[in-house]
Amino acid sequence: MKLPELKIGSLIAKIPIIQGGMSVRVSTSALAVPVAECGGIGTIGGSGIPVEELQEDIRKAKNATKGVIAVNIMYAMRDFYDLVMGSIEAGADMIITGAGFSRDIFKIGKAHNIPIVSIVSSASFAKLAEKLGAAAVVVEATEAGGHLGTNLSLRELFPSIRKVVSKIPLIAAGGITNGYEMAEMMDKYGANGMQMASRFVLSEECSVSREFKETYLKAQQEDIVLVGSPVGLPGRAIKTPFVEKMLADEDVSAKSCLYQCLKKCNHKYCISERLLASHGGDVDNGLVFSGANTFKMKEILPVREIFDRFVRAAESVYKENKDYKKYTEDKEDTVAEQIKTHSEVQ
Numbered sequence: 001m002k003l004p005e006l007k008i009g010s011l012i013a014k015i016p017i018i019q020g021g022m023s024v025r026v027s028t029s030a031l032a033v034p035v036a037e038c039g040g041i042g043t044i045g046g047s048g049i050p051v052e053e054l055q056e057d058i059r060k061a062k063n064a065t066k067g068v069i070a071v072n073i074m075y076a077m078r079d080f081y082d083l084v085m086g087s088i089e090a091g092a093d094m095i096i097t098g099a100g101f102s103r104d105i106f107k108i109g110k111a112h113n114i115p116i117v118s119i120v121s122s123a124s125f126a127k128l129a130e131k132l133g134a135a136a137v138v139v140e141a142t143e144a145g146g147h148l149g150t151n152l153s154l155r156e157l158f159p160s161i162r163k164v165v166s167k168i169p170l171i172a173a174g175g176i177t178n179g180y181e182m183a184e185m186m187d188k189y190g191a192n193g194m195q196m197a198s199r200f201v202l203s204e205e206c207s208v209s210r211e212f213k214e215t216y217l218k219a220q221q222e223d224i225v226l227v228g229s230p231v232g233l234p235g236r237a238i239k240t241p242f243v244e245k246m247l248a249d250e251d252v253s254a255k256s257c258l259y260q261c262l263k264k265c266n267h268k269y270c271i272s273e274r275l276l277a278s279h280g281g282d283v284d285n286g287l288v289f290s291g292a293n294t295f296k297m298k299e300i301l302p303v304r305e306i307f308d309r310f311v312r313a314a315e316s317v318y319k320e321n322k323d324y325k326k327y328t329e330d331k332e333d334t335v336a337e338q339i340k341t342h343s344e345v346q
């Protein structure tokens, strides 16, 4: 049957798919606009670029589509507040925050009448986000690309959060590669929608270098590994020569701190420099963030085709099954609370 719309605050996405924000120019308006045009939520990665550049890109996106354009901003960024305020001023429809937890963001959201969506990886932060006024919560599991807040899989983590969040939409993220999994997360686990990113890297519209996409296409399961990030969180990336050096404990640090991008940085390497390198095509010296299931995807497709395939597959099995309530009640509490070393409360 037909998939339901995803309602976040007063915004409606006709198709319950959020394209995950990918910083340092991986998800720009070039990707977010076609996603929004297909009925999903297109997200511009707002971290790691100057505020003026971000604002220009938001305006470009908003002029190009009437669909929903979100901006993802990582709390770990030194200029977090400026990026949030700049995005609101430029007309973003929604702010999605990850890599840490800000309390103040909800007050800003209320004051400017803009929905705030929190990305969390534990029941305690999900509950807190709902209480503080989040318009939706993204449950991001260990299969996700980029910075990680848990080692639990999506199917282990999601029920513990479904149990404690009841008033706002709950979005599943991490490792979803096809519409059957999307329908499963919605039917069996009670997700109101899902967020995915790696599938969209392998789109024609994603503006990363050909080499970045080829690294995705060539990756085998064992090539997708956990690496330490200077942010202090683990991150999931593809084993490039740079990552191999890091895993072998070689010195990969930068000579000087050129970007001053993070609130707290352990300076093991410069994450901005490494993400920029891979974006531009120097994957040997770069960091290529990727979800755990990228090895299952072997085609670069237009965004429209990605949507069509997802919706066709999901609607062929989707039943709007309410059984998930029973499923979450049956689930034991063992995964309900996570040690929160990964997150910072402002």
Ligand SMILES: Cc1cc2nc3c(=O)[nH]c(=O)nc-3n(C[C@H](O)[C@H](O)[C@H](O)COP(=O)(O)O)c2cc1C
Binding pocket: 019, 020, 021, 022, 023, 024, 026, 045, 046, 047, 072, 073, 074, 097, 098, 099, 119, 140, 143, 144, 145, 146, 147, 173, 174, 175, 176, 195, 196, 197, 198, 199, 201, 288, 289, 290, 291, 292, 293
């Ligand atoms: C290249 C890349 C960059 C990412 N950058 C960010 C980011 O800047 N902020 C964030 O909250 N999540 C980031 N993520 C996580 C995604 O938004 C998304 O939640 C996650 O990757 C979903 O899993 P999937 O890639 O398996 O679909 C990134 C993921 C990838 C693959």
